[in-house]
Amino acid sequence: xxLEQILSDLIRIxxxxxxxxxxxxxxxxxxxxxxxxxxxxxxxxxxxxxxxxARTGSGSKSLLFLSHxxxxxxxxGWDFDPFGGEIREGMVLGRGALDCKGLVxxxxxxxxxxxxxxxxxxxxxxxAATADEERGGSLGVxxxxxxxxEKLRADFAVxxxxxxxxxxxxxxxxxxxxxxxxxxxxxxTAEGVSCHGSVPSLGENAVIKxxxxxHSLAAYQPQVTLIPEVKYMxxxxxxxxGLDLTVDENNLDALLEHFTNKSFVETLRAMTRMTISPNVxxxxxxxxxxxDICTADIDIRILPGQDRENVxxxxxxxxxxxxxxxxxxxxxxxxxxxxxxxxxxxxxxxxEVAGKEVLCLPGIFTGATDSRFLREAGIPSYGxxxxxxxxxxxxWTTVHGKNERIDVASLHFKASFxxxxxxxxxxx
Numbered sequence: 001x002x003l004e005q006i007l008s009d010l011i012r013i014x015x016x017x018x019x020x021x022x023x024x025x026x027x028x029x030x031x032x033x034x035x036x037x038x039x040x041x042x043x044x045x046x047x048x049x050x051x052x053x054a055r056t057g058s059g060s061k062s063l064l065f066l067s068h069x070x071x072x073x074x075x076x077g078w079d080f081d082p083f084g085g086e087i088r089e090g091m092v093l094g095r096g097a098l099d100c101k102g103l104v105x106x107x108x109x110x111x112x113x114x115x116x117x118x119x120x121x122x123x124x125x126x127x128a129a130t131a132d133e134e135r136g137g138s139l140g141v142x143x144x145x146x147x148x149x150e151k152l153r154a155d156f157a158v159x160x161x162x163x164x165x166x167x168x169x170x171x172x173x174x175x176x177x178x179x180x181x182x183x184x185x186x187x188x189t190a191e192g193v194s195c196h197g198s199v200p201s202l203g204e205n206a207v208i209k210x211x212x213x214x215h216s217l218a219a220y221q222p223q224v225t226l227i228p229e230v231k232y233m234x235x236x237x238x239x240x241x242g243l244d245l246t247v248d249e250n251n252l253d254a255l256l257e258h259f260t261n262k263s264f265v266e267t268l269r270a271m272t273r274m275t276i277s278p279n280v281x282x283x284x285x286x287x288x289x290x291x292d293i294c295t296a297d298i299d300i301r302i303l304p305g306q307d308r309e310n311v312x313x314x315x316x317x318x319x320x321x322x323x324x325x326x327x328x329x330x331x332x333x334x335x336x337x338x339x340x341x342x343x344x345x346x347x348x349x350x351x352e353v354a355g356k357e358v359l360c361l362p363g364i365f366t367g368a369t370d371s372r373f374l375r376e377a378g379i380p381s382y383g384x385x386x387x388x389x390x391x392x393x394x395x396w397t398t399v400h401g402k403n404e405r406i407d408v409a410s411l412h413f414k415a416s417f418x419x420x421x422x423x424x425x426x427x428x
Contacts, residue, residue, distance in 0.1 A: 001032075001036075001109065001112060001113075001116075003105060003106070003109045003411055003412060003415055004087050004092050004105075004408050004411060005087075006032070006105040006108060006109060007085070007092050007097065007101055007102055007104075007105035007406075007411060008085035008086070008087055008092055008094075009028060009085065010025055010028065010069075010085075010096065010101040010104060010105060011083060011084070011085035011092070011093075011094035011095065011096050011097060011101055012083055012084065012085040012094075013025045013028060014083050015069050015070045015071055015096070016070070016071055016072070016073050016074070016095070017070035017071065017072070017131075017132060017134045017135050018135065019048065020048060020049050020070050020131055020132060020135075020139070021048050021049075022048070022049055022050045022051070022069040022070055022130075022131040022132070023042070023044060023048050023049065023050030024050075025050070025052075025069040025101075025104075025129070026042045026050030026051065026052040026069065026129065026131075027042070027050070029052045029054075029104075029108060029129055030042055030052060032108065032112070033052075033054050033108075033112065036112045036115050036116055037115065038054050038056060038111075038112070038115055039054075040052055040053060040054030040127070041053055041054070043144060043148065043151070045131065045132075045139040045140070045143045045144075046139055049131045049132060049139045049140075050069075050131060051069075051128065051129070051130045051131050051140055051143075051144060052069075052127075052128070052129045052130075053126070053127065053128045053144075053151050053152075054111070054126070054127045055124055055125065055126045055127070056111065056114070056115055056121065056124070056125050057120075057121030057122075057123055057124045057125050057426060058121075058123070058124055059121065059122040059123040059124065059426070060122075060123060061122060061123030061124070061155055061425065061426055062123055062124040062125075062126065062153070062154040062155050063123065063124075063125055063126065063154055063155060063156065063157075063158075063421070063422060063425055063426060064126045064127075064128060064152060064154035064156070064157035064158070064374075064379070065107040065110070065111060065125070065126065065127045065128070065157075065158060065418060065422075066107075066128050066130070066141070066152075066157045066158065066159040066370060066371070066374070066381070067100050067101075067103040067104040067107055067128075067129050067130070067159065067160065068100050068104075068129065068130050068131070068132075068133035068134070068140060068160075068370060069101070069104060069129050069130065069131060070131055070132055070133060070134045070135070070140075071095045071096040071099065071100075071101070071134065072095070072099075072134050072400050074095050074402070075402060076402075077402045078402050078403055079402075079403055080093050080094075080403070081094070082094050082095040082402075082404070083095060087408075090407055090408050090409070091395075091405045091406065091407055091408065092405065092406055092408060092411065093403075093404075093405045094404065094405070095404050096404070097398075097404050097405050097406040098395070098396070098398065098399050098404055098405075098406050099160070099399045099400065099404070100133070100160050102406045102410075102411055102414065103159075103160050103414065104129045105411065105415075106411060106412075106414035106415040106417075106418060107127055107129075107415075107418050108127060108129070109415045110415045110416075110417075110418035110419040110422065111125060111127045111418075111422075113415075113419055114419065114422060114423070119423065119427075120427070121422070121426040121427060122426055122427055123425070123426040124154075124426075125422050125426060126151075126152065126154055128141075128144075128151075128152060130144065130370065133369065133370050137370050137373060140370065141370040141373045141374065142370075142373050145373055145374070145377045149377060152374070152377075152379070153379065154379055155342065155380075156336075156340075156342035156379065156380040156381065156382065157371065157374050157379055157380070157381040157382070158346065158381075158382055158383075158384060158418070158421065159369055159370060159371045159374075159381055159382070159383050159384075160369055160383055160384070160385070161177040161180070161365045161367075161369040161371060161383025161384070161385070162174075162175050162176055162177045162363070162365075162382075162383045162384040162385035162386070163175040163177075163264075163267065163363060163385050164385045164387055164391075164393065164396045165358075165385070165386065165387055165391075166264065168237070168240045168241065169240050169241060169242070171240055171358075171359055172354065172356070172358040172359070172389070173237075173240070173358070173359045173360075173361060174350050174354075174358055174359070174360045174361070174384075174386060175233075175360075175361055175362075175363045175385065176338070176343065176346055176347070176350075176360055176361070176362055176363065176382055176383070176384060177362075177363060177364070177365045177369075177371070177382060177383030177384070177385075178229050178335060178336050178337070178338050178343070178362040178363065178364065178382060179227075179229070179304055179333065179334055179335035179336060179364045179365070179375075180333060180334050180335075180364065180365045180366075180367070180368055180369065180371060180372050181270075181271075181275075181301040181302055181303055181333055181364060181365070181366055181367075181368075182301065182302045182303075182304075182306070182330070182331050182332045182333035182334070183299075183300070183301060183302075183329060183330065183331045183368060184300040184301070184302055184308065184311040184327055184329075184330050184331075185297065185298065185299060185300065185327075185328060185329035185330075186297075186298045186300055186311070186315065186325055186326060186327045186328065187295055187296070187297050187298070187325075187326045187328055188210065188213060188278075188295065188296045188298060188315075188319065188323050188324070188325060188326075189293065189294070189295050189323065189324045189326070190206040190207075190209035190210040190213065190283075190293070190294045190295075190322070190323045191206055191209075191292065191293055191324075192204035192205050192206035192207075192208075192209060192290070192291065192292045192293070192294075193290075193292055194289055194290050194291060194292035195289075195290045196288065196289070196290070197287065197288035197289055197290055198288065200290050202290075203290035203292070204290075204292075205290050205291060206283055206291045206292055206293050206294040207283040207284055207291050207294045209294065209322065209323065210281065210283060210294040210295075210296055210323070213296070213318075213319040213320075213323050214278050214281070214296060216318045216319055217276055217278055217298070217318050217319065218278075220276055220314075220318055222273040222274045222275065222276070222314070223249075223273060223274075224249040224250075224252050224253070224272050224273050225249070225272060225273060225274075225303050225305065225306070226247070226248070226249055226252065226272060227303060227304055227305065227335075227364070229338050229362035229363065229364070230271050230272060230362075230363065230364055231247060231248075232338075232361070232362065233361040233362060233363055234247045234252060234255060234268070234272075235247045236359065236361055237255070237259075237268075237361075238255050238258075240359075241258045241259070243255065243258065252272060253269075256268055256269060263397075267366060270301070270366040271303075271363060271364045271366060272303075273303070274300065274301065274302050274303065274306060274310070274311070274314065275299075275300065275301045275366075276298060276299075276300050276314070276315075276318075277298065277299045277300075278296050278297075278298050278299075279297060279298070279299050280296065280297035281294070281295070281296045281297075282294065282295050282296075283295065298315075301366060302333055303333055303364065304333040304334075304335045304364070305333075306333065307332065308327060308330055311327060311330075312325060312327065331368070331372065332376075334371065334372040334375035334376060335364075335375065336371075336375055336380040336381055336382060337380070338362040340380065342380055342382070342425075343362070343382060345421060345424055345425045346360075346382055346384070346421060347360040348424060349417055349420040349421040349424055350384075350386065350417060352420050352424075353386075353413060353416045353417045353420050354389070365383060369383060371383060384414075384417070386410070386413055386414050386417050387407075387410040387413065387414075388407065388409035388410040388412070388413040390409075391407055391409070391410050392407065395407065
């Protein structure tokens with residue numbers, strides 16, 4: 001059983017969502033697990049939308065390896081076949097290599113290695129590769145927890161969602177996702193009075209009203225909020241760059257100026273405040289008609305401790321009372337404590353596999369994963385983005401982009417981490 005070949009096989013199964021067709025990948029996994037004597041099952045939530053679940057071991061403890069089978073569309077401009085699964089020059093190439101079929105393959109490989117080696121486990125190891133994560137999870141983890149929650153019930157879960165490792169002043173730093181920002185997607189609507197475009201003063205232009213509101217949002221300066229895990233992370237980062245200061249809300253942005261990687265800096269910035277981004281604007285239907293309506297769809301992400309009321313209050317403070325707000329898609333932030341044996345088990349396994357003293361720091365994911373459903377169901381969930389030493393940071397930019405790929409060394413690093421975590425937690 002070859003780990004990179006498992007990933008290659010999964011990449012060649014086109015599970016772009018929509019439409020998903022995860023059943024094809026689920027059937028592949030079922031056959032793979034059957035060969036190892038593990039009778040996994042497929043839960044098909046809709047025709048073609050398959051979730052694969054398997055378990056091994058028994059006892060009072062339980063650990064869930066979670067991943068998803070669907071991928072995002074590919075677009076143009078690739079330098080290789082995005083569904084070719086080619087293995088070349090130490091890389092596995094194709095859509096899903098990083099998000100998230102690489103994780104599927106690593107978790108499956110670690111699970112089956114323990115089975116093949118007949119490692120006695122004092123607990124249950126659960127493997128779940130699910131559908132529909134890229135479109136909200138309603139046909140995957142959300143459905144499973146609503147209809148067959150016992151299939152995913154575990155002491156804790158490990159999933160995607162951690163930032164990639166960072167080398168900082170000679171220290172390797174691994175980030176472990178302990179929570180996710182919530183979404184508060186909103187639609188703003190400005191109303192006016194239409195008239196002929198040749199005499200615009202006879203009307204009331206809804207687009208101009210919206211432009212004023214968006215200009216105000218563009219100038220929005222959100223309040224810095226440091227939840228304990230993020231404050232701890234920032235303090236450790238400050239120490240690593242040689243700053244003798246106690247990090248707080250007032251000096252955080254000054255700390256961020258000491259890092260040069262823009263992506264890293266802006267990710268840290270987004271971990272510490274509500275973000276508001278107007279991303280879709282629609283107004284007017286004809287060039288010679290003053291528009292009487294204009295809408296703007298706003299992507300808003302909130303931190304643990306913030307809620308609907310915070311969102312509405314901040315929007316009203318920026319745009320006033322004239323424009324209506326429809327908070328159409330709200331999902332509360334979720335969080336799992338770092339002060340648990342589960343988090344400590346992840347840290348210990350990371351250090352053992354890295355083979356040297358590494359620093360593990362908790363963080364908040366600025367996007368969303370299926371972990372939010374687990375946390376809401378009372379299952380602590382943590383995200384990793386583990387990669388091998390010396391990995392090319394450029395490949396991390398290919399997630400949801402073109403030329404997605406993963407180095408074989410990082411793929412094996414992930415698998416070794418999952419194996420070590422299961423051994424440490426389920427044999428103790």
